[in-house]
Each structure stands twice: as C-alpha cells, then as structure tokens.
Amino acid sequence: MRARAGFRDRLRRRAADWARRRQGLDRLPLTLRRRRLYILPTRAGIGFGVLVLAMLAAGLNYANSLALLLGFLLAGFALVAMHECHRNLLGLALIDASAAPVFAGSVGTLRLTLENGSRLRRHHLWAAIADEAAVALEVPAGARAQATLPLHGTRRGLMRIERLRISSSHPFGLFRVWTWIHAPLLVTVYPRPVGSLPLPVQRGATSGARACGASGADEWLGLRPFREGDSPRQVAWKAYAREAPLLVKEYGASASPLRRLTLEDARQPDLESRLAQLARWILDAEAAGESYGLELAGERIPVDRGAAHRHRCLAALARYGS
Amino acid sequence: MRLASALRETPARPLLWVCAVCAAAILLHAGAMPPWITLTALALVAWRLAAALGAARLPGGAVRVLLGLALVAGVLEQFRTLDGLVPGTAMLILMAAIKLLETRSRRDQYVVIGGALFLLLAACLRGQALAWVPLYAADALLCCAALAVVADGSGTDAVTVLPTRDALALAGRTLLYALPLAVLLFLFFPRLPGHFWALTSGSDAVTGLGDTMTPGGITHLTASYDIAFRVRFDGRPPPPQERYWRGPVLHEFDGETWRAGRYAPAGGQQLDCLSRPYRYRVDLEPTRRHWWLALDTVMGSPSPSVRYTDDYQLIAAQPLSQPVRYGAVSCVRSRSLAPLSLSARVADLQLPSGRNPQTLALALRLRHQAGSDVDFVRAVLAFLRTGGFSYSLNPPPLGPNPLDDFLFHTRTGFCGHYASAFVDMMRAGGVPARVVTGYLGGQWNPYDGTLVVRQSDAHAWAEVWLHGRGWTRVDPTAVVAPERLRRGILDLLPGSVSAPERLVHAWPWLGAALERWEALNGWWNERVVGFDSRSQLDLLRQLGLRSPALRDAGWAFAAALLIWLAGMSWRLGGEPGAARPDRLGRAYARLCRKLARAGLPRAPHQGPLAYAQDIARRRPDLAARVGPLLQDYAERRFGPAAGGDPRPFERAVARLRAGRRETRRRR
Numbered sequence: 001m002r003a004r005a006g007f008r009d010r011l012r013r014r015a016a017d018w019a020r021r022r023q024g025l026d027r028l029p030l031t032l033r034r035r036r037l038y039i040l041p042t043r044a045g046i047g048f049g050v051l052v053l054a055m056l057a058a059g060l061n062y063a064n065s066l067a068l069l070l071g072f073l074l075a076g077f078a079l080v081a082m083h084e085c086h087r088n089l090l091g092l093a094l095i096d097a098s099a100a101p102v103f104a105g106s107v108g109t110l111r112l113t114l115e116n117g118s119r120l121r122r123h124h125l126w127a128a129i130a131d132e133a134a135v136a137l138e139v140p141a142g143a144r145a146q147a148t149l150p151l152h153g154t155r156r157g158l159m160r161i162e163r164l165r166i167s168s169s170h171p172f173g174l175f176r177v178w179t180w181i182h183a184p185l186l187v188t189v190y191p192r193p194v195g196s197l198p199l200p201v202q203r204g205a206t207s208g209a210r211a212c213g214a215s216g217a218d219e220w221l222g223l224r225p226f227r228e229g230d231s232p233r234q235v236a237w238k239a240y241a242r243e244a245p246l247l248v249k250e251y252g253a254s255a256s257p258l259r260r261l262t263l264e265d266a267r268q269p270d271l272e273s274r275l276a277q278l279a280r281w282i283l284d285a286e287a288a289g290e291s292y293g294l295e296l297a298g299e300r301i302p303v304d305r306g307a308a309h310r311h312r313c314l315a316a317l318a319r320y321g322s
Numbered sequence: 323m324r325l326a327s328a329l330r331e332t333p334a335r336p337l338l339w340v341c342a343v344c345a346a347a348i349l350l351h352a353g354a355m356p357p358w359i360t361l362t363a364l365a366l367v368a369w370r371l372a373a374a375l376g377a378a379r380l381p382g383g384a385v386r387v388l389l390g391l392a393l394v395a396g397v398l399e400q401f402r403t404l405d406g407l408v409p410g411t412a413m414l415i416l417m418a419a420i421k422l423l424e425t426r427s428r429r430d431q432y433v434v435i436g437g438a439l440f441l442l443l444a445a446c447l448r449g450q451a452l453a454w455v456p457l458y459a460a461d462a463l464l465c466c467a468a469l470a471v472v473a474d475g476s477g478t479d480a481v482t483v484l485p486t487r488d489a490l491a492l493a494g495r496t497l498l499y500a501l502p503l504a505v506l507l508f509l510f511f512p513r514l515p516g517h518f519w520a521l522t523s524g525s526d527a528v529t530g531l532g533d534t535m536t537p538g539g540i541t542h543l544t545a546s547y548d549i550a551f552r553v554r555f556d557g558r559p560p561p562p563q564e565r566y567w568r569g570p571v572l573h574e575f576d577g578e579t580w581r582a583g584r585y586a587p588a589g590g591q592q593l594d595c596l597s598r599p600y601r602y603r604v605d606l607e608p609t610r611r612h613w614w615l616a617l618d619t620v621m622g623s624p625s626p627s628v629r630y631t632d633d634y635q636l637i638a639a640q641p642l643s644q645p646v647r648y649g650a651v652s653c654v655r656s657r658s659l660a661p662l663s664l665s666a667r668v669a670d671l672q673l674p675s676g677r678n679p680q681t682l683a684l685a686l687r688l689r690h691q692a693g694s695d696v697d698f699v700r701a702v703l704a705f706l707r708t709g710g711f712s713y714s715l716n717p718p719p720l721g722p723n724p725l726d727d728f729l730f731h732t733r734t735g736f737c738g739h740y741a742s743a744f745v746d747m748m749r750a751g752g753v754p755a756r757v758v759t760g761y762l763g764g765q766w767n768p769y770d771g772t773l774v775v776r777q778s779d780a781h782a783w784a785e786v787w788l789h790g791r792g793w794t795r796v797d798p799t800a801v802v803a804p805e806r807l808r809r810g811i812l813d814l815l816p817g818s819v820s821a822p823e824r825l826v827h828a829w830p831w832l833g834a835a836l837e838r839w840e841a842l843n844g845w846w847n848e849r850v851v852g853f854d855s856r857s858q859l860d861l862l863r864q865l866g867l868r869s870p871a872l873r874d875a876g877w878a879f880a881a882a883l884l885i886w887l888a889g890m891s892w893r894l895g896g897e898p899g900a901a902r903p904d905r906l907g908r909a910y911a912r913l914c915r916k917l918a919r920a921g922l923p924r925a926p927h928q929g930p931l932a933y934a935q936d937i938a939r940r941r942p943d944l945a946a947r948v949g950p951l952l953q954d955y956a957e958r959r960f961g962p963a964a965g966g967d968p969r970p971f972e973r974a975v976a977r978l979r980a981g982r983r984e985t986r987r988r989r
Contacts, residue, residue, distance in 0.1 A: 066851065067443055172466070172469040
C-alpha cells in the first residue's frame with residue numbers, strides 16, 4: 001500500500017516536473033489555453049468505460065441492436081462529457097494571486113482572482129496550491145470570482161509557491177481537467193511569535209524628541225481594524241458588541257520608552273527561538289503602542305512604529321540568515 | 323449518530339436522485355419480474371429514502387449481509403437458477419437496492435447509477451420493441467442527469483448546486499450530441515455474424531404455438547391481438563384460401579392431447595412443386611420456441627442453423643429470443659416424391675387404445691362404406707358438414723372421451739376440435755394422418771405492404787397420406803365454417819373475440835392508426851432491431867463499395883468516428899464565446915456605433931472620458947451633446963451609483979440620433 005502511494009507520488013512529481021519544463025514560467029494575468037489543459041478520466045469515468053464495454057460486448061454477442069445502440073450512445077455521451085469538462089476551464093483567466101505575509105505555524109490565505117469572459121458559467125472549479133487540498137468555487141458568466149485558499153506557513157523565511165492547480169470534473173464527474181500554473185509567488189513567513197521573556201529594558205537613554213513632554217499617559221489615537229498579532233487586550237470589545245468589525249484601540253506612545261530589540265537580548269537556546277522571541281516582542285511593542293527598532297547582524301531598522309514598520313521588522317526576521 | 327453522519331456524508335439531494343434512478347430501473351422490469359421482487363426492491367429504496375429524511379435507521383452491516391443472503395435464496399427458490407436473463411436481472415435489481423442501503427459516499431452513488439444503467443441494458447436485451455424505446459430513453463436521461471447531480475454533490479457557500487432542470491437539460495443536451503455518433507457507430511461498427519457464446523434464455527411465459535394441442539387450448543391464443551409475424555412477398559401473394567402458415571406438426575395422440583412426439587430425424591424430403599413458387603420474407607417475432615413459421619409447404623431451410631425436417635417443419639437450433647428475418651420459397655400445392663417410411667407410417671397411424679370408442683366405430687363404418695382412401699376422406703368431411711356442427715371459440719367442456727363428446731353431443735368447436743377428430747378418424751380408418759398447427763390468413767397493412775399475421779390467426783388442420791399424392795392438406799374446419807378461409811375470425815364471430823379486436827372493429831380509424839403504428843414497428847424491427855452484419859454489408863454496398871468485407875466496415879467506422887469527433891471539436895472544443903454585455907454595455911456599444919457612423923470611431927484603448935475629449939477636439943459641435951452622455955456612462959459604469967437602472971441612458975442614446983440629424987441639417 002505504501003509502495004503504491006510512493007509510486008503515485010513519484011509519478012505525480014514527474015508529471016508535474018514535465019509540465020513545468022513544458023510550460024515554462026507563467027506571468028499573471030493568464031488565460032487558460034488548450035496547451036496547458038490536461039484531462040484524464042476519473043475513477044468513475046474508468047468504471048463508466050468498463051460498463052460501456054460490457055454493454056457493447058453483450059450487444060455484439062447477442063446481436064442485440066438496442067443494447068449496441070445504448071452502448072454507443074453512452075460512449076458518445078462520455079466523449080461529449082470530456083469536451084464539456086475540458087471547456088469548463090478553457091478560456092478562463094487567472095487575474096491575480098496574492099497572499100499576505102503569514103506567521104509560521106499559522107494559516108494565512110492565498111487569494112486567487114479568476115475571470116470568466118465567456119457567456120458560459122464555470123461550474124464547480126477546484127483551486128489548490130500544488131497538491132494540497134482544493135477549494136471549490138464557481139465563476140458566473142462574464143464575471144470574476146475569488147478563491148481563498150488556506151496557506152500554511154510552515155517554516156520561517158520566504159515561502160515560494162511554485163505551482164497552482166485549477167481543476168474541474170464538472171459536468172458528470174467522468175473526467176477531470178486540470179491546469180498547472182507556474183507563476184512563482186513569494187510569501188513572507190514571519191517567525192512564529194512565541195517567547196515568554198519580558199520586553200527588554202532599554203539600555204541607555206530614551207532618544208531624541210520622543211522623550212520630551214512625557215506626560216505618563218498614553219494618548220488616544222483612534223481605532224483601526226484588527227490585524228494578526230494584535231493583543232486581545234487592545235481590542236475594542238464594546239464596539240465589537242455593537243456589531244462593528246473587530247477594531248483595535250490605538251494609543252499614541254508619545255511618552256513610551258524606545259526599544260531597540262537585538263538578537264542578543266532574546267536569550268533563547270537557538271536561533272529560531274530567538275527570532276520567535278523577537279517577533280513576539282515586536283508584536284507586543286506594537287500592541288502596546290511603543291516605538292521599537294531592530295538590530296540584526298547586518299541590518300539595522302531605526303526606531304518607529306506602525307503597520308509598515310512592523311512588517312519591515314518581521315520581514316527582516318523572516319529573511320534573517322537566508 | 324450513524325444517521326447523522328450518513329446524512330452529512332451523503333447530502334440529501336444527490337441521494338434522492340440516486341433513489342429515483344434506482345426506482346426507475348426497478349419499475350422498468352416490473353412487467354417481467356415476479357411481483358415480490360419488484361415490491362421488495364421498491365421497499366428497500368423507500369427505506370433508504372426514509373433514512374435520508376430522518377424517519378428510519380439504516381441497517382447495520384450484519385443485517386445487510388443477512389438480507390442479501392435471504393434475497394439470493396429467494397431468487398434461487400423462484401427460478402431454481404441464477405443463470406439466464408430474468409434470474410440475473412432479478413439478482414441485479416435486488417443487489418442494486420441493497421447497495422443503495424449502504425450508500426454513503428459519492429463512490430457508492432456512482433455504483434448504484436452504474437447498476438441502474440446495467441438494468442437498462444438488461445431491459446434492452448429482454449425486449450427491443452419500439453414501444454419501449456421512449457421509456458428506455460427516459461431512463462437513460464435520468465441516469466445521466468443523476469451522474470451530473472452526484473458529480474456536483476451538494477452546494478457550499480462558494481458553489482451552488484445544479485438545479486434539477488439544469489441537470490436534465492445538461493444530460494439531455496449531452497445525449498443529443500452523442501446521438502449522431504451512436505447512429506454512425508451503430509451503422510458502421512463491424513458486426514460479427516454469429517455469437518461468441520450462447521444466450522441462455524429462460525423458458526418463461528410463452529404466447530404463440532405450443533408443442534401440444536388439447537382441443538380448447540388454442541382459445542387463449544385467439545384472444546391475443548399480438549403480431550406473430552409479418553410477411554413481404556416478392557411479386558404476387560397467394561390467394562387468401564392458400565395462406566396456411568405451417569408451424570409444429572403433431573403426431574402423438576393420447577385421446578385428449580396431441581403432441582409433437584419425437585421429431586422425425588430425417589432431413590427434408592424432395593418435393594414436387596405443383597403451383598408457382600412464392601418467394602417471401604418473414605419477420606418473425608420472438609417466440610422463445612424453436613419453430614420458424616413458413617408458408618405451407620416450404621421448399622427448404624432459410625438458414626444453416628435451421629433444420630428442415632421431413633414433415634416440412636423449420637426447426638432452429640436455438641429458441642427464438644430476438645426478432646428474426648428470413649427469406650423462404652414455398653409451394654402452396656406440392657407432392658412428396660419419396661414413399662412414406664415405415665416409421666412414419668407407424669407413428670401417423672398410432673391411436674390410444676380404448677379411448678373415444680364411438681368415434682372409432684363411426685370411422686370404421688365410414689371406412690367400410692368408402693371404396694378408396696380419397697372416398698373415405700370425403701365421407702368423413704361429409705359427416706362433419708351435414709352432422710349439424712357449428713364453429714365456436716367458446717365450446718362447452720368435454721368429458722373423458724373428448725372426441726366422442728364432441729362428435730355426438732356438443733357438436734360445437736373450433737379448428738382444434740375438427741382437426742383432432744378428423745385425424746383420429748383417418749387413423750382409425752387406416753389412413754396415415756397428422757395434425758398441423760400454424761396460422762391461417764393474415765391482414766394486409768396498407769402502409770408498408772406487409773401481410774400481418776396475428777396470434778388470433780392461429781389455426782390447426784390435418785394432413786393425410788394418399789397414394790400417388792403424398793401428404794395432402796385437408797382442413798376440416800373449412801367444411802364447417804368455409805368463411806374462416808376468406809375472412810378472419812373477427813368477421814366470422816364478432817361475438818367471441820377479444821376487447822381490442824372489437825374496438826378495432828367498431829372504430830375503423832383506430833384500426834388505421836394501429837396499422838400505421840404496426841408499419842412503424844415493422845420498420846423498426848426490420849431496419850434497427852434486425853440490423854446485422856449482412857445489412858451492414860448491404861449498406862456499404864449502397865455507399866459504393868463493390869465487394870465490402872468486415873474490414874471495410876472497420877474503415878467506415880473509423881471514418882465515421884473521425885467525422886463526428888471533428889464536428890464535436892468544432893461545436894464544443896472552441897473557447898466558449900464572449901459574454902454578452904449587460905444592458906448598459908449594449909447601449910454604450912450602440913452609442914459607439916452611432917458615433918462611428920458619424921466618422922468618430924472609438925479607438926480600442928479609449929475609455930469613455932478619453933473618447934469624449936477626443937470628440938470635443940475633432941467635432942466641437944457634437945461635444946455638447948455627446949460629452950455629457952459619455953460622462954453619464956462613465957458614472958453609471960464606474961461611479962458610486964454603478965449598477966443602477968440603465969434605462970435613462972438607453973433613452974438618451976436613442977434620442978441622440980435625432981440630435982445628430984439636427985446638427986447635420988444645420989451644417
């Protein structure tokens with residue numbers, strides 16, 4: 001059993017490699033043409049074929065015209081079904097594929113935008129990343145539709161999505177048409193934000209203008225949408241209870257201390273744990289509305305705060321060592 | 323818990339479809355199955371439905387196995403075998419129904435649909451009558467639509483389910499596209515003459531001639547309005563009184579029942595044809611018997627697999643399970659050249675001892691009075707003519723000596739009574755004689771020019787051996803009811819015929835409609851059901867091949883396949899056409915066309931606003947009219963109010979024509 005599964009995996013990989021060599025790299029937006037559509041009978045389709053063969057054998061043997069006619073009719077049915085299945089993907093366009101950065105160990109989303117310029121509804125498509133589990137969608141005639149694929153951030157770093165797969169076995173499930181799209185997509189996988197060390201106390205003085213006018217109290221800045229990594233303490237639960245979207249209270253940190261986070265401060269046994277601790281600190285600092293900077297070997301990110309800064313820091317952690 | 327998971331894994335809608343498909347396949351066979359099988363299978367389907375709707379529990383594995391074993395035992399008890407079409411079909415029906423009970427995954431659903439398609443095949447093998455074809459087609463459509471429903475499964479947030487109407491339309495359209503291929507393949511797929519393996523067909527209910535005759539046993543045949551066979555003559559047909567269609571010849575008599583006895587082993591005897599030979603083709607409906615019918619007396623076997631016996635019967639090696647067509651040559655008057663063999667003489671003089679003593683005495687008396695065998699025949703016929711006999715299809719029951727009863731008491735009967743009394747008396751008088759059963763007459767169908775012989779034309783007559791003339795046909799019924807020869811039973815006895823016959827008699831238009839229908843049936847049986855390797859070669863010959871062979875059929879098959887594939891690729895293989903724009907888009911396209919006619923075509927890269935600027939530059943006079951319109955379009959299309967009512971814009975575009983004409987006039 002395992003040998004068979006191994007064989008199938010190998011076969012699948014070789015087929016994928018072959019398609020990759022054959023098709024070359026793709027650029028989005030991309031219209032699915034004949035050259036990149038592959039079609040094979042499904043298991044149900046093979047069963048159907050055996051059934052039709054049995055019908056033809058019975059019809060021929062018993063010289064029964066009606067049985068032969070039925071067999072031929074169903075054979076034709078399968079052939080037409082093949083064309084219809086193939087047509088369900090033909091001419092469909094993949095407009096865009098984009099993914100927000102994701103933390104290692106969590107599930108992000110990859111968003112595919114498909115456009116159907118034809119007057120046929122594209123029924124029951126399946127979209128997937130490489131050989132992972134597929135997500136169903138359909139695209140009405142002359143419209144666009146989005147598929148949201150789960151994206152598993154496995155390892156810190158830059159995750160390269162080599163291959164997307166769009167398939168369909170509509171209308172009768174006898175055939176499955178699929179296409180591979182090789183439009184390399186880089187997704188930043190932040191380190192997993194874990195670590196229990198407290199935010200390091202700043203060595204040296206708080207710096208620059210930000211230190212002035214310390215009032216001791218945070219300044220209320222407003223509400224902003226919830227983002228991954230925000231602390232639950234910061235969420236505007238009252239607003240949420242009034243059926244508003246999940247919002248986060250932002251406080252100005254005019255008087256908060258400046259933090260310069262370094263790899264050495266994160267006292268953890270190995271590099272990955274250190275990076276994880278740093279990520280945790282960044283999130284915490286951001287959530288607390290504090291300003292922070294990051295110093296890594298060869299990279300120095302000045303003190304700042306905000307979403308773009310947070311991404312810059314986390315991305316630096318993700319890239320670190322590669 | 324189990325129910326809940328079953329429902330979650332098998333969403334209800336595909337399951338309902340699979341149940342419908344299964345029930346339809348079961349009902350397709352309801353006519354040929356013992357009622358308990360149909361009812362059991364339907365009950366199992368109902369069980370699954372109830373479980374899907376939450377009203378019942380599904381049985382566990384052990385229950386299913388026990389149920390399956392019990393049903394197999396039931397089928398064995400019913401048929402004594404699992405071999406053969408009907409027992410096999412019964413098994414398949416029950417197994418499909420049990421499979422339905424354990425249907426949880428999509429794969430199981432596919433298996434049940436496959437079983438339903440196989441049951442459709444079994445129905446085709448059982449009967450190919452034209453009347454069934456719409457039903458078969460509907461069942462095929464249902465199965466294919468169920469494939470579509472099962473393939474799409476249940477809907478999710480992202481995907482809607484295929485509505486029932488769409489599923490049927492999709493399956494119907496696909497089958498319609500497949501139909502030309504099916505016809506081409508049907509015509510050109512190389513057919514084989516003969517079978518790979520033999521068909522074992524059950525000896526189930528038989529209508530038609532039997533191999534025994536008990537006077538009274540033919541009554542039920544008379545009631546049947548079914549067609550026995552059709553005949554098409556080459557040239558002039560024989561006169562009505564000569565249309566005797568020869569079937570089983572009965573030699574053995576036990577006082578009540580005539581039997582075929584052992585068939586004479588010898589091959590056909592040489593016949594001397596005394597009339598012109600008639601050439602014709604017979605389309606024989608399946609009888610599940612060995613006999614092939616032919617005009618009395620046929621001159622030889624129409625097919626190598628059919629034996630021509632020395633009592634001029636045609637006996638096939640296999641019972642007839644499918645309609646068959648054959649050509650034959652017959653002489654309505656003929657003479658046997660060979661002398662009567664001793665064994666035949668013994669067999670055809672055999673009489674049961676001690677039965678029908680009065681008949682025996684009468685025969686001996688008449689034999690003594692008659693000078694020759696011919697005179698004896700005449701004397702017996704005269705007795706039947708003058709003895710106060712009458713023809714009736716509902717004769718009174720007869721006692722232990724049926725012929726005595728008939729000849730001396732009831733004096734009422736039909737062909738079977740007269741033939742059997744006559745042959746009995748001939749044998750008693752020492753003249754070799756035998757009963758021949760078959761059909762007499764037939765009706766012309768004016769729409770296809772065939773002679774239609776029905777089961778109600780069944781008849782029995784006698785043959786006696788006369789010196790110098792050989793076997794001679796004598797029809798004692800004709801003496802009593804001479805009209806029987808010229809007209810059908812219908813005209814003769816309007817009171818004692820079946821309901822359909824009476825209806826046809828009462829309303830001639832119904833008869834005409836029936837004749838048309840039967841002509842259509844004849845065409846179907848001849849051209850579709852009867853299409854075989856020979857018809858295929860004929861077709862190739864008509865297409866211009868001089869001496870076609872099986873290989874040529876293969877080439878034609880390949881060519882037909884290619885042509886269809888090309889057509890299908892052209893029809894379906896291209897990219898689906900562009901979507902039709904919405905109303906706003908169409909109105910905009912109209913506007914652009916109008917402006918293009920005025921010499922201001924829109925460049926492909928231009929949006930509405932850039933187009934408006936372009937127009938303002940090139941035709942300032944138009945700008946005041948067209949500019950706001952294009953602005954309006956841009957707002958309706960891309961602005962915050964996009965998706966609103968496009969009608970004001972449409973009206974504005976329609977009005978623009980007048981405006982342009984004004985500008986033109988002004989210039």
